[in-house]
Amino acid sequence: MTTSLTCDVAIVGAGPTGMVIAHLLGQAGVRTILIERNASTVTAPRAVSIDDEALRTMQAIALADEVIADVMLDYGSNYFTRHGVCFAKVEPITREYGYPRRNAFTQPKLEASLRAALVRYPHVTQLFEHECESVEEDESGVTLTLLHAGAQVQVRAAYGVGADGARSMMRRVIGANLVGSTYNQKWVIVDLASTKERFRQTRVMCDPARPFITLPGPGGIRRYEFMLHEGEDEEKAASPEFVRDLLAAAGPDADSPVVRRQVYAFHARKADKWHSARLFLAGDAAHLSPPFAGQGMNSGIRDAHNLAWKLAAVIKGVIGPRLLETYQAERSPHAWALIELAMNMGRIMMPTSNRQAALVQNAFRLASLVPPVQAYFAQMKYKPKPFYHDGFLAGDGGLALSGRMFPQPWLELRDRSKVRLDDVAGSGFALIAIGEDAQALAAATDVEAIGLGPLPRIAIMPQNINLDSATHAGVVEARDVDGTLSSITPRARNMLVLMRPDRYVAVAMKIEKAQTPGSFVEIAKRLVGMAQG
Numbered sequence: 001m002t003t004s005l006t007c008d009v010a011i012v013g014a015g016p017t018g019m020v021i022a023h024l025l026g027q028a029g030v031r032t033i034l035i036e037r038n039a040s041t042v043t044a045p046r047a048v049s050i051d052d053e054a055l056r057t058m059q060a061i062a063l064a065d066e067v068i069a070d071v072m073l074d075y076g077s078n079y080f081t082r083h084g085v086c087f088a089k090v091e092p093i094t095r096e097y098g099y100p101r102r103n104a105f106t107q108p109k110l111e112a113s114l115r116a117a118l119v120r121y122p123h124v125t126q127l128f129e130h131e132c133e134s135v136e137e138d139e140s141g142v143t144l145t146l147l148h149a150g151a152q153v154q155v156r157a158a159y160g161v162g163a164d165g166a167r168s169m170m171r172r173v174i175g176a177n178l179v180g181s182t183y184n185q186k187w188v189i190v191d192l193a194s195t196k197e198r199f200r201q202t203r204v205m206c207d208p209a210r211p212f213i214t215l216p217g218p219g220g221i222r223r224y225e226f227m228l229h230e231g232e233d234e235e236k237a238a239s240p241e242f243v244r245d246l247l248a249a250a251g252p253d254a255d256s257p258v259v260r261r262q263v264y265a266f267h268a269r270k271a272d273k274w275h276s277a278r279l280f281l282a283g284d285a286a287h288l289s290p291p292f293a294g295q296g297m298n299s300g301i302r303d304a305h306n307l308a309w310k311l312a313a314v315i316k317g318v319i320g321p322r323l324l325e326t327y328q329a330e331r332s333p334h335a336w337a338l339i340e341l342a343m344n345m346g347r348i349m350m351p352t353s354n355r356q357a358a359l360v361q362n363a364f365r366l367a368s369l370v371p372p373v374q375a376y377f378a379q380m381k382y383k384p385k386p387f388y389h390d391g392f393l394a395g396d397g398g399l400a401l402s403g404r405m406f407p408q409p410w411l412e413l414r415d416r417s418k419v420r421l422d423d424v425a426g427s428g429f430a431l432i433a434i435g436e437d438a439q440a441l442a443a444a445t446d447v448e449a450i451g452l453g454p455l456p457r458i459a460i461m462p463q464n465i466n467l468d469s470a471t472h473a474g475v476v477e478a479r480d481v482d483g484t485l486s487s488i489t490p491r492a493r494n495m496l497v498l499m500r501p502d503r504y505v506a507v508a509m510k511i512e513k514a515q516t517p518g519s520f521v522e523i524a525k526r527l528v529g530m531a532q533g
């Protein structure tokens with residue numbers, strides 16, 4: 001007997017990517033089925049580094065506090081020569097998006113929290129222990145055939161998402177190929193339940209004889225990653241004796257309890273096609289990164305936030321299906337930029353000879369004497385900005401804001417209470433006016449004319465300007481209390497921004513004194529209309 005189920009979106013894969021999509025769709029009221037072959041979410045250690053952008057997405061699904069309870073916030077990374085001399089430090093202190101930029105977490109705990117919290121949405125059905133065996137697409141939707149305890153389950157959905165990991169079946173269904181290089185490098189990963197290593201940061205030992213990394217984790221755990229040489233036997237490399245010798249040579253953890261030893265081969269690849277008309281790839285199904293930048297899962301969470309609001313907007317008829325064509329255009333170049341970053345970091349970590357190591361490491365030491373260069377590394381300015389150049393965004397007359405993730409300031413409201421921007425912006429689009437005249441500007445903007453329904457209107461004064469005493473009905477009036485927006489405010493005295501549900505800027509515009517918000521509304525309306533067409 002075959003059971004038949006219907007929904008708007010069927011997601012294959014309950015890893016972090018698939019579950020974040022399920023949360024965002026659940027929040028938007030979209031009927032969703034989440035399909036996972038395993039009985040539970042992962043239990044073995046995997047990703048260990050979660051960034052500020054991903055934590056902002058956790059905030060969007062109202063899980064930031066719960067996730068952060070299991071996170072070690074704000075750690076850095078120090079790079080050492082084979083003689084143990086530190087030649088570069090990455091210790092960012094900026095919090096542009098509301099959270100520290102580098103944070104240690106454990107994937108099993110994150111996944112367990114994501115799964116448990118999905119019960120908030122009665123219209124999101126979880127089908128664990130269901131293997132998706134085949135997917136067919138036609139003009140009006142997709143049909144997935146699942147196998148569960150020897151019986152068939154058929155799911156009919158308007159759209160399907162393949163968040164089904166590195167060996168994605170959905171990738172084959174849409175006819176996509178992985179392009180890029182197979183990173184011909186194997187590492188043995190060793191996870192410890194506790195550590196005697198008291199160094200708080202990540203320690204990267206760039207020793208050509210055997211590069212290794214040791215990373216902190218929440219609750220006093222620690223990970224070691226050792227590069228294997230070509231021809232080294234994988235089985236031997238993962239043996240307890242071999243790993244003990246590596247740990248003994250690396251520091252004080254020779255006798256610390258090992259949770260897992262595993263050899264991994266890393267890849268640097270992405271799919272050449274991310275979607276068909278009704279099927280979409282996200283996360284590891286769409287891109288595979290070496291872990292040196294700690295971005296594999298973080299990129300998947302960016303995909304999730306980008307794709308989920310677009311699917312919800314199309315399913316609800318708010319924006320036309322052409323919107324979905326912007327998914328790959330926005331996400332693919334950015335995901336690849338982070339893979340390239342990981343490969344470049346790998347080159348620094350894995351010098352091929354003592355001579356090459358000395359050249360690179362001395363260059364870093366000299367460069368660190370120049371304060372702007374030192375700041376470039378310490379503050380992680382080398383990390384590609386969350387910035388889309390092409391997609392659901394409109395030109396902004398030189399502000400360089402459209403396509404960029406909007407910063408997240410702490411706002412001081414009229415009653416002196418403090419709140420984060422996203423908590424007043426809500427989960428949809430929001431209008432933000434910035435500048436001395438922001439209150440009047442926000443009040444005068446006919447947001448309904450944009451065609452996205454009624455939107456929150458938020459007026460933000462620069463840090464050193466107090467609110468106008470006249471209140472404006474329907475406008476959240478606030479001051480950028482920490483000056484987080486100071487990096488963008490000098491570009492214009494007043495500006496209007498249409499922020500998307502994924503916190504990226506769709507439209508930004510300088511508003512000169514005599515100008516009314518009318519032209520901003522026209523540009524935004526045209527953008528929404530184009531995606532309709």
Ligand SMILES: Cc1cc2nc3c(=O)[nH]c(=O)nc-3n(C[C@H](O)[C@H](O)[C@H](O)COP(=O)(O)OP(=O)(O)OC[C@H]3O[C@@H](n4cnc5c(N)ncnc54)[C@H](O)[C@@H]3O)c2cc1C
Nearest residue numbers: 013015016017037047048049132165283284294296297298
């Ligand atoms: C050693 C290591 C260290 C890493 N470190 C980091 C790090 O520090 N930071 C970081 O951001 N990333 C890191 N990563 C990468 C990160 O773990 C992955 O990028 C992340 O798990 C990808 O999430 P996903 O949801 O896209 O895919 P997955 O987590 O692989 O989930 C896919 C899910 O789909 C299910 N599935 C597949 N096919 C089917 C089917 N046919 N039917 C039903 N279910 C199916 C699978 O069972 C699985 O649960 C690391 C990875 C490794 C291996």
